[in-house]
Amino acid sequence: MVITPTTPSPIPRAAAATTGPTVAIDIGGTKIAGALVHPDGTMSATTRRATPRAVDAEGVMAAVAEVVADLSESPLWASAVRCGIGSAGPVDTSRGTVSPVNIGAWREFPIQERVAAELAARGAGLPTVLAGDGVAMTAAEHWLGAARGHANALCMVVSTGVGGGLILNNQLHPGPTGNAGHIGHISVAFDGEPCACGGRGCVESIASGTAIARWALDQGWKPSDGPGGGAAQDATAAGVAAAAAEGDAIALAAFDRAGRALAAAIAASATLVETDIAVIGGGVAAAGETLFGPIRSHLARYATLSFVQDLQVVPATLGTHAGLIGAAAAATMLLPPSAPAPTA
Secondary structure, three states, rough: OOEOOOOOOOOOOOOOHHHHOOOEEEEEOEEEEEEEOOOOOOEEEEEEEEEOOOOOOHHHHHHHHHHHHHOOOOOOOHHOOOOOEEEEEEEOOOOEOOOOOOOOOOOOEOOOHHHHHHHHHHOOOOEEEEEEEHHHHHHHHHHHHOOOOOOOOOEEEOOEEEEEEEOOOOOOOOOOOOOOOHHHHHOOOOOOOOOOOOOEEHHHHOOOOOHHHHHHHHHHOOOOOOHHHHHOOOHHHHHHHHHHHHOOOOHHHHHHHHHHHHHHHHHHHHHHHEEEEEEEEEEEHHHHHHHHHHHHHHHHOOOOOOHOOOOEHHHHHHHHHHHHHHHHHHHHHHOOOOOOOOOO
16 A cells, blocks of 8 residues: 655655665554655555554554564565654653553553564664654654645644644754643643643643533533434534534534634744644544634734734644654654664
């Protein structure tokens, strides 16, 4: 299977000596995927496994090892030059560990070291880098997506949680532990409800898909069973979005509240580091103008200084491909062009 992005361009910082494919691995709560990502953005040897449930840490790692084994069967395996791992978080890239909220078996699991060992065992001792999924998405959108051509960008994933990453001066900026740009835990309501992170009034506690559905239900919204020709709804953010599209007042208010929280955080981030575009992906972004309309409307009230008044807010464009493309782009942006392979 080969996937060609709409507008391929050279992979960032690619050097003549390192123009082979990048091994990309994308780890999430439902699937573990892999591919060889080429310098023009195409992908080959794509493979995936379901993320194992009710297993220990080694059981999950076994699925990752199977993905690596699949990739090693490609005739292009020997020409691979680096490896990028994108993972759900929390991550600590300074230690190469992950503790994904949605993979309970992994707590401070040394994924970078373990993947490097799997690569070496299959004849590919490659320099390897770890990135959180928000940072990987940011690298992908800057390379081939909606942030392409922007030297300074904030990219966000609005889904069950709210994460993100930063491009500053055309460089990916993950921070010391890989968590820079984690906009979901900026407080936008000082007296707001407690957040799972321990803070109060965080963006995630207002604008995540879970928060949108919870608030709407608390306000008395009830999912429709679809009588009268309307679409059936469920008690999720997607159900609230469907109700909003049909004009339900509570559903519209839920998305307006989420959009206001996102707008406040986007404006604060842009004011701090002078980004000129915010790219939003993730499941909640599938609501389209139901979400983006309120964000843009409220943004005008928060982004008032001259240097952020032209801030754009746009949807992400790479969709389900962002994880693998982002893992490859992050590796290429974060590893020196001539990074040596690890030694045994």
